[in-house]
Amino acid sequence: xxxxxxxxxxxxxxxxxxxxxxxxxxxxxxxxxxxxxxxxxxxxxxxxxxxxxxxxxxxxxxxxxxxxxxxxxxxxxxxxxxxxxxxxxxxxxxxxxxxxxxxxxxxxxxxxxxxxxxxxxxxxxxxxxxxxxxxxxxxxxxxxxxxxxxxxxxxxxxxxxxxxxxxxxxxxxxxxxxxxxxxxxxxxxxxxxxxxxxxxxxxxxxxxxxxxxxxxxxxxxxxxxxxxxxxxxxxxxxxxxxxxxxxxxxxxxxxxxxxxxxx
Numbered sequence: 001x002x003x004x005x006x007x008x009x010x011x012x013x014x015x016x017x018x019x020x021x022x023x024x025x026x027x028x029x030x031x032x033x034x035x036x037x038x039x040x041x042x043x044x045x046x047x048x049x050x051x052x053x054x055x056x057x058x059x060x061x062x063x064x065x066x067x068x069x070x071x072x073x074x075x076x077x078x079x080x081x082x083x084x085x086x087x088x089x090x091x092x093x094x095x096x097x098x099x100x101x102x103x104x105x106x107x108x109x110x111x112x113x114x115x116x117x118x119x120x121x122x123x124x125x126x127x128x129x130x131x132x133x134x135x136x137x138x139x140x141x142x143x144x145x146x147x148x149x150x151x152x153x154x155x156x157x158x159x160x161x162x163x164x165x166x167x168x169x170x171x172x173x174x175x176x177x178x179x180x181x182x183x184x185x186x187x188x189x190x191x192x193x194x195x196x197x198x199x200x201x202x203x204x205x206x207x208x209x210x211x212x213x214x215x216x217x218x219x220x221x222x223x224x225x226x227x228x229x230x231x232x233x234x235x236x237x238x239x240x241x242x243x244x245x246x247x248x249x250x251x252x253x254x255x256x257x258x259x260x261x262x263x
Contacts, residue, residue: 044141047220048137070134096113100114180212186206
């Protein structure tokens with residue numbers, strides 16, 4: 001069976017749904033094979049806006065504010081898309097945010113400047129795994145844009161970056177999987193791989209996850225055909241799921257998502 005962005009995910013059984021998700025990056029790359037960086041960035045942005053909207057709903061249900069640092073990162077990415085350039089402010093923000101992501105995920109040391117940035121944006125309260133998940137993806141995408149448009153890079157792993165890829169969107173699907181396990185009360189008694197795998201297969205069949213996958217597919221297909229004149233409207237309209245409910249779900253397995261070096 002050939003999987004594409006047009007595949008009806010809701011019609012797939014558990015094994016085929018899992019297979020579609022495993023092939024998601026490759027099938028998305030195939031769909032965008034002839035597209036420029038603008039379409040690729042737009043696709044990433046629309047899906048990240050969907051993640052941010054989902055996160056915002058969960059935080060609202062808890063009575064917690066949406067992190068301004070995430071909103072600022074999204075705003076900078078939209079400006080980069082529209083202006084086709086990276087400002088000095090964006091370069092500084094991208095490098096500092098990525099440094100904070102490394103500090104959180106790998107315990108990397110921060111410079112004095114980065115320490116000030118960390119305390120300003122993350123020092124007020126402990127951020128949830130969900131908040132860091134979205135923050136991490138935005139940080140990587142900001143660095144990729146900075147590399148592509150010739151900005152300052154403090155991290156050599158981005159020096160070979162020549163185009164926007166879709167790896168972060170695959171992490172977004174991991175984010176949605178965990179959200180669905182929590183919100184749909186999918187059984188997952190432990191964080192052992194066997195229990196998590198079973199919970200994921202059950203989550204694939206839930207209406208909520210199918211809705212989120214459908215919105216992700218729709219966002220990417222919108223990016224394939226959108227023109228620059230439509231960017232502003234897409235930025236303000238966004239793509240958001242129906243209300244998820246009143247309970248904020250726990251993270252099922254925070255170690256399931258593994259970052260890789262950018263391609």
